[in-house]
Amino acid sequence: MDEPKKRHWKTKLHDIIYEAETPTGKLFDVVLLITIIASIILVMLESVNSIDIKYHDFLNISEWIITILFSIEYIARIITVKRPFKYITSFYGIIDLLSTIPKYISLIFGGVHALAALRALRLLRIFRILKLARYLGASNNLVNALKASRAKISVFLFAVVIIAIILGTIMYLIEGEENGFSNIPKSVYWCIVTLTTVGFGDIAPQTPLGQFIASLVMILGYGIIAVPTGIVSAEYTAQSKSKKEPETPKVNLNSLSCANCMAEKHKDGADFCYNCGEKLHQ
């Protein structure tokens, strides 16, 4: 008998979580955004020893509050979605899960702070930042340009690695162990540092010949930085042109998400999901 009522309650919750147009939906989004950012700041502050010692209890309690909020969000998403398993195994589902479990696990191994594995596990919470990806999305043009030039950029980066390995070996031969180029991997590392114009300076050539080769590496790196830029620039120009020309009639897409298949970006006024045919506003 209370089935329809319960359904109604689920639908309402679904609208709050997945729709950004309603006031409560907006509020949910803002609260979630703040919670995510606060949680990232917490993880970062916790790693600062002096702060951790001073405010340990405050940080711990805040962390628990955030973990519980994320747990509620995770459970609410599972309940309101039609195919929970699909959500759980989706990218966002895994991120949402990873945002909560590290704290619970740290509860089990409570006292053992020093364990490196546990420390790594606790830091997994930093991936909560990927929850922010839900709020990005918009920049299709850019992503398309990057996708279109992915193959070329891969070839370019592959060529950079080959150059770095060859020049790194030559530098290892010229400079040798006494000047910090203690083995080929380290020389290749130095070469990448130099080619990419980063230039830490923790290792630097000391011999005149080494400095001459280094100059060539730098000028090479300075010159070839033009290549990926040229590629992305050209592809991006192509993208915005091809997008401009046909001038498709603009359609407003809302941020509603289908309760069944989780597809987003439905047209305004659409009553059924374009992806699975599920009714959108129950």
Add this chain to the structure above:
Amino acid sequence: MDEPKKRHWKTKLHDIIYEAETPTGKLFDVVLLITIIASIILVMLESVNSIDIKYHDFLNISEWIITILFSIEYIARIITVKRPFKYITSFYGIIDLLSTIPKYISLIFGGVHALAALRALRLLRIFRILKLARYLGASNNLVNALKASRAKISVFLFAVVIIAIILGTIMYLIEGEENGFSNIPKSVYWCIVTLTTVGFGDIAPQTPLGQFIASLVMILGYGIIAVPTGIVSAEYTAQSKSKKEPETPKVNLNSLSCANCMAEKHKDGADFCYNCGEKLHQ
């Protein structure tokens, strides 16, 4: 009876300050420009201990001369403008005020040099450099391109920050405190230093695995620098094209500024302000 005369005097002053076409207007501009630059150099030199000790009196007197000049300019602008309050609360009004008061306040707290707050206040004078912004303006094309690509560049920089936080945490885990990555904020700072190809080298990875991850970060940074460049480049090309095509009849705009609403860029020959209808040449 002397009202009309006084008005005439005000109008003259207004023309000197706000019009750049008349000889006195030009002279005013040049003197102001030199005073601003001299004042910036003064603030900078004052911060050099050895110079401050040697030439303290000279610097102090020069600073007073400049402060008085700027005070006169500020008062003159208030007098000649029709709606002084609007000027005072405008961007330039605040900058003009900030250019004078620090020196007066330092007079009140004369002897107390060591106060950090007072030192900060004195350095506020550096913002006088923004008075130079009045002389820039011209590059509309560029500003439009930047405005058009603002949203995309924000998304890009946001993505850079997310990458820096995740990679910074990973580096913190790998390198740890003993190699300078003493906490996550510092690791994230290192990651930004590396991604942006700045590479100070005050912190540098020491472990082979850390150096390997660092290499990936550098190649990533080297690759994604192409993205903002591509965006601005494409938008700028689009800007200059769309500007070229309609070929609007060129109109000369003068640098006269309306005495009432302070709107600038009136057409040559215009008698009334396009913005508020006020007569321009009284």
Add this chain to the structure above:
Amino acid sequence: MDEPKKRHWKTKLHDIIYEAETPTGKLFDVVLLITIIASIILVMLESVNSIDIKYHDFLNISEWIITILFSIEYIARIITVKRPFKYITSFYGIIDLLSTIPKYISLIFGGVHALAALRALRLLRIFRILKLARYLGASNNLVNALKASRAKISVFLFAVVIIAIILGTIMYLIEGEENGFSNIPKSVYWCIVTLTTVGFGDIAPQTPLGQFIASLVMILGYGIIAVPTGIVSAEYTAQSKSKKEPETPKVNLNSLSCANCMAEKHKDGADFCYNCGEKLHQ
């Protein structure tokens, strides 16, 4: 009498080595790829002292296995190719030979590890990485853009060198030996480090005037990095446009290689080499 049979055997081998479409050909490619990468990693690891001491025998045996595999590949290529001399003197032929001989030579001068010349010779094996170039190829567009802008980039880099020499001499004069600018070549080296925005920091200006000139050098370097980027970007855009416009009918090229002249990229279905007329599938 067994001539036709032998020929058949040779043809089969040729197909395995030079054709990537057949299953055995694909397998050969994958095995070769893995062997090359493994061999590069071996050379790099061998240069790390701690690893070399611990796993010396394992590295040595692996190196011998790889050397023998490469020797077999080299001999097989000579046998199956119609004009062996042409292959031997080609770029890939020399690389393939250089991939094997260093190990054999190290056998002759077995005990003498310390010889610098021998050490250099052993490191020649790093050039095996160029065997990977066979797997690149695809990015014609990019290579064309680089070729088209080669002359301009040369002029640009030449100008960079001239600027570096002049500014390097000036910095040598200003900073002098006591601040690390011990001679002009070193100053020029510093100038290239700075102009290319690498900035090691092993040498850095200490005098105020030197830091002022350095600032100019940096801003100059920051500004002129736009030049090669602009060139490649424009040429690349031109390349992709001119390629787009004629819209040639697409033809699938296969990776078959002519047994006679080694030309690649034959059209699908072609029976004779487009370059020398040799029958392709014997």
Add this chain to the structure above:
Amino acid sequence: MDEPKKRHWKTKLHDIIYEAETPTGKLFDVVLLITIIASIILVMLESVNSIDIKYHDFLNISEWIITILFSIEYIARIITVKRPFKYITSFYGIIDLLSTIPKYISLIFGGVHALAALRALRLLRIFRILKLARYLGASNNLVNALKASRAKISVFLFAVVIIAIILGTIMYLIEGEENGFSNIPKSVYWCIVTLTTVGFGDIAPQTPLGQFIASLVMILGYGIIAVPTGIVSAEYTAQSKSKKEPETPKVNLNSLSCANCMAEKHKDGADFCYNCGEKLHQ
């Protein structure tokens, strides 16, 4: 009576020096090119103490030979040119003179090596490298693009300087003397080092707040490097387009130089100078 003969001799010399098409003209160019490069290398080597001590006499004699060669070239140019005064006061005339006198002056103040002024004077010889500018020239497209975007790049660099001064002052306030930001000019210098992504690391922020501001500076610098690139890229594309469209009939320009006004780039077959009307081949 020997006037015509003498003139003939002068014309011949003029052709050798200014024409690059004749065999002797080509030889002259090659010899001059080698001499210039050799002379630059000499100046650089001379500054290396260990080399100077060992090969002082050799370097000195070589320097004298080069100086005498350049003197002969300078005199020959004066003799063969119709308006010697115009040549002497031209850019190349001054460079040619500066290439010879430092050595002669060092002869006068022979023994006094330590004089800083004399040392600076000797280094003037490095400007001989500008003699190479005669061999560049070709890249008109590039130069035009740079000229067209000069105004915009100036505005951009001016904005960079303003940002550097403001952020430098803020960093001076935050970090203070104890962390290397000992005065505002030094802080501004650090800010330019960081904004341009050079990053020496001789000065680096130590306080968390300073590192946070530094991160903003770096991301800002990483973002705005796109601006000059975008400008040059767009202008360069525009340049090559406007050049392509009208498709002017190609005319071969030779490298002959007018004996009277020194104008270059005459059309093949031209008998009179396009600039002054002087007969070209006397």
